[in-house]
Amino acid sequence: xxxxxxxxxxxxxxxxxxxxxxxxxxxxxxxxxxxxxxxxxxxxxxxxxxxxxxxxxxxxxxxxxxxxxxxxxxxxxxxxxxxxxxxxxxxxxxxxxxxxxxxxxxxxxxxxxxxxxxxxxxxxxxxxxxxxxxxxxxxxxxxxxxxxxxxxxxxxxxxxxxxxxxxxxxxxxxxxxxxxxxxxxxxxxxxxxxxxxxxxxxxxxxxxxxxxxxxxxxxxxxxxxxxxxxxxxxxxxxxxxxxxxxxxxxxxxxxxxxxxxxxxxxxxxxxxxxxxxxxxxxxxxxxxxxxxxxxxxxxxxxxxxxxxxxxxxxxxxxxxxxxxxxxxxxxxxxxxxxxxxxxxxxxxxxxxxxxx
Numbered sequence: 239x240x241x242x243x244x245x246x247x248x249x250x251x252x253x254x255x256x257x258x259x260x261x262x263x264x265x266x267x268x269x270x271x272x273x274x275x276x277x278x279x280x281x282x283x284x285x286x287x288x289x290x291x292x293x294x295x296x297x298x299x300x301x302x303x304x305x306x307x308x309x310x311x312x313x314x315x316x317x318x319x320x321x322x323x324x325x326x327x328x329x330x331x332x333x334x335x336x337x338x339x340x341x342x343x344x345x346x347x348x349x350x351x352x353x354x355x356x357x358x359x360x361x362x363x364x365x366x367x368x369x370x371x372x373x374x375x376x377x378x379x380x381x382x383x384x385x386x387x388x389x390x391x392x393x394x395x396x397x398x399x400x401x402x403x404x405x406x407x408x409x410x411x412x413x414x415x416x417x418x419x420x421x422x423x424x425x426x427x428x429x430x431x432x433x434x435x436x437x438x439x440x441x442x443x444x445x446x447x448x449x450x451x452x453x454x455x456x457x458x459x460x461x462x463x464x465x466x467x468x469x470x471x472x473x474x475x476x477x478x479x480x481x482x483x484x485x486x487x488x489x490x491x492x493x494x495x496x497x498x499x500x501x502x503x504x505x506x507x508x509x510x511x512x513x514x515x516x517x518x519x520x521x522x523x524x525x526x527x528x529x530x531x532x533x534x535x536x537x538x539x540x541x542x543x544x545x546x547x548x549x550x551x552x553x554x555x556x557x558x559x560x561x562x563x564x565x566x567x568x569x570x571x572x573x574x575x576x577x578x579x580x581x582x583x584x585x586x587x588x589x590x591x592x593x594x
Contacts, residue, residue: 242268243498243507245489245515248279256286256408257340262516264361269518270354271361273484275541277516278363280348282306282340285409289401290337290368293330296459297352297363298448300430300537301326302490304346307418310426311335318426321418322348325431327448327463329455332356335368339415351486351539353460371404428453430465430537443468443529449544462540468494468529476526479540485519487538494534499524 246267248260261278264271276295279302280288290309299308305323312318313333322328330336330352340346350363358364367373375383375398383394401407409415430446437445448463450456456463462483468474476499479485491513498507500523511517511527511534519525527534558580560568565576 241272241506241520243517243519244509245496245511245517247514248277248516251278252404253281253406254403254408255283256403256406257282257288257345259288259405261363264359267361267516267518269484269520273486273518273520273541274353274355274357274360275484275486275518275539276350276352276354276357276361276363277486277488278350280338280346280350280406282338282346282406283408284340284343285411285413286340286346287407287409287415288336288338289370289373289403289405289407290335291365291405292333292335292368293352293366294357294364295352295354296332296461297330297350298456298459298461298463298539299326299328299330300349300351300463300465300488302347302349302537304340304344305342306338306340306346307415308339309335309337309416317416318422319416319418320423320426321420322346322427323429325429325465326427327430327453327465328427329453329459329461331455331458339409341415349488349537351461351463351488353541365405367405370401370407373401425454436464439472441469442472443474456543460541460543462543463538464540465490465537466535468492468527468534470529470531470533472529472533474527476524478522478524479519479542480522483540483542484521485525485538485540487517487519487536489513489515490535490537492529492532492534494527494529496525496527 246262248262251259251261253259258281262270270276282288301322301324303324308320308322310318338348354360380391380394384391428448433446433452435444436447444467446465448456489511493510493512496507496509496511497505498519500506562576566573
């Protein structure tokens with residue numbers, strides 16, 4: 239069966255005055271179901287609150303725009319209230335209850351990428367809201383709610399029926415939400431735009447890798463991630479994940495060209511990507527990207543907490559590790575061609591690549 243790898247944009251699922259929730263459908267992006275991966279996006283307007291909920295999937299959240307506050311309750315733990323801003327990555331294991339709030343004029347946009355191998359539906363997040371018109375309270379009878387929380391019937395009716403919003407609501411001006419605590423961020427979030435760079439190439443680009451060393455919670459989530467920022471005209475060399483991981487890529491901003499090569503040397507994707515696009519690279523397929531003049535930035539998750547990549551060009555290329563004789567025989571070329579091939583590109587896996 240031929241896989242459709244073409245990039246897709248998210249579609250609106252629900253929302254209102256407080257903001258909207260968007261997701262990518264596995265019907266339109268079949269690789270989501272095939273790879274047991276889901277992707278969604280939360281956009282909150284000023285005073286927008288995403289009501290407390292938990293999910294059937296572990297996730298990595300990445301703040302694409304704005305700033306706000308997030309409440310996170312790990313199983314059998316106290317609530318952590320953290321300030322979040324553009325560039326923050328947050329690991330959300332199974333069983334975590336979260337809420338999200340924007341008190342600023344600028345829209346707060348959060349991307350969610352996660353593993354659905356244990357979810358109700360492959361390729362989709364299913365969220366369970368604690369409150370609201372679709373909250374768990376609405377499913378229980380008044381008797382059960384009253385006995386579980388030792389409440390009078392009139393109080394039960396208020397709790398169950400007062401909040402008519404679904405998923406996202408808008409709070410009144412002046413409503414006081416919990417203030418974030420600086421110490422709560424420790425071990426919960428990492429700002430990828432401020433973290434030490436794993437790769438920094440002049441006229442090339444910069445890479446920050448999210449793994450168990452800088453954010454231990456990703457070990458519980460089972461996912462790694464990276465933020466890559468290419469300068470205009472720079473290239474990310476052809477490479478593949480050598481530990482059987484899928485790579486799910488969201489284009490944060492800019493634009494550029496992408497090529498993916500799969501089994502039997504077949505080019506399975508050749509396209510231009512732009513901000514808002516999401517696409518998936520299957521296991522062991524080789525991918526390369528070239529930024530347009532304005533540059534290209536993307537955030538990816540990899541379906542292993544400590545990903546390992548093999549690059550086919552640049553200083554760390556596998557070709558440079560192979561013997562000259564092996565290259566000559568494999569390409570069926572003379573030694574002078576092999577020497578040009580081996581010595582021509584000595585930079586890292588990200589480099590400025592002007593057209594020939």
